[in-house]
Amino acid sequence: MADPVPFLPVAAGSQPPLDQPSYISTRRRHPDAAPLRIPATLTEASAPRFEPRWYAPQADLSITEGKAALGERIIVTGRVTDENGRAVSNAMVEVWQANAAGRYAHARDAHDAPLDPNFSGRGRIFTDADGRYAFVSIRPGAYPWRNPGPGWRPMHIHFGLHGAGAAQRLITQMYFPGDPLLAFDAIFQGSGDEDARQRLVAALDPAVGRDDWALGYRFDIVLRGRAATPFETA
Template identity: 40%
Template sequence: MTLNATTSHTVGPYYHIGLTWLNREDLTVPATLGERVAISGQVVDGKGNVVNDAMLEVWQANAAGKYDHPEDEQDKAVDPNFEGFGRVPVDAQGRFRFTTIKPGAVPGLNGTTQAPHLVVLVFARGLVKHLLTRIYFDGEALNGDDPLLACVPAERRSTLIARQDAGGVYQWNVILQGTDKETVFFDY
């Protein structure tokens, strides 16, 4: 029996059709518990060209370090006013901005503790599969002990750390395409 080859497809640029109702640039509501933070940045390719059709999907724990997910069996309260999820499209200049709360630390493997972080999926044209990365917060004491961050070579960790600007907004960029400045992405 002869089988025809399956065509190769990428995740973009059409992944966003029908998903606009899921776009949320503010993951909070007035009753959400925790410190609100704004995160902004830009998605560019390895040559610095704007990627103007990307979308970021953000997952995170609440301020107490509890995920709103049935597999999080910690004895901590779920914040009924915080889902811990949002999708943010970039604009024509590849820029994005969203508001959320700073998450609490969460348990890691073998009794370790993971520093407060956001899990980010990047969808963009030309990608056969979305990319998985994280955002950590500059100055967070637990960064030094985070087991996943410790696996990243010291010279590359800065691609995962959002830095607060003078206006209090955390800045974090996504750089694609294999340069030495490329954002660190994880396999799963």
């Protein structure tokens, strides 16, 4: 029998706090009491089954019904692994983002930037046997929000990773290198220590991009352990 692989705990200070004064929304939605451990039911632990046959993949956000979205086309790829570098295969990865003008295709987005009829801003992909995923999209624009600083959020893409059950979901954000708004963004700056924050910044990778078609970015996600990607908890 093989020796057990040690579990690496999350490093102190590497995950976002539940209550962050500079991020105004956390004041209203963070818990005031310690969490209670409630045993998971069989349904919560094993259902629903997130499989391509039930949840159709949508790996190209840059085109809708044959019509191209406006903006700079990008390719994003990476691996999803555990703390020991082992691949997390067949995981459903959802992504959502603003369009090139910085507006979401959502009824509650009141930003006066234009909507793009050919961009929904939503996609879904599954990791392969090596834990790799990839999708095509449009580089999102910055948008205004009511928090300290310049009052604009940096360019980012939201990621939602699903496990084997409905209660197994982790959410994070991917940022772009060189964005000056990162220095002022309450969410990014509150996402753990400096090393942790840098794990949220994708790397521009010429090997991922396609000449005369799209820039490529690499964004690896580690689910737990000392080098875990910072995840949203509030």
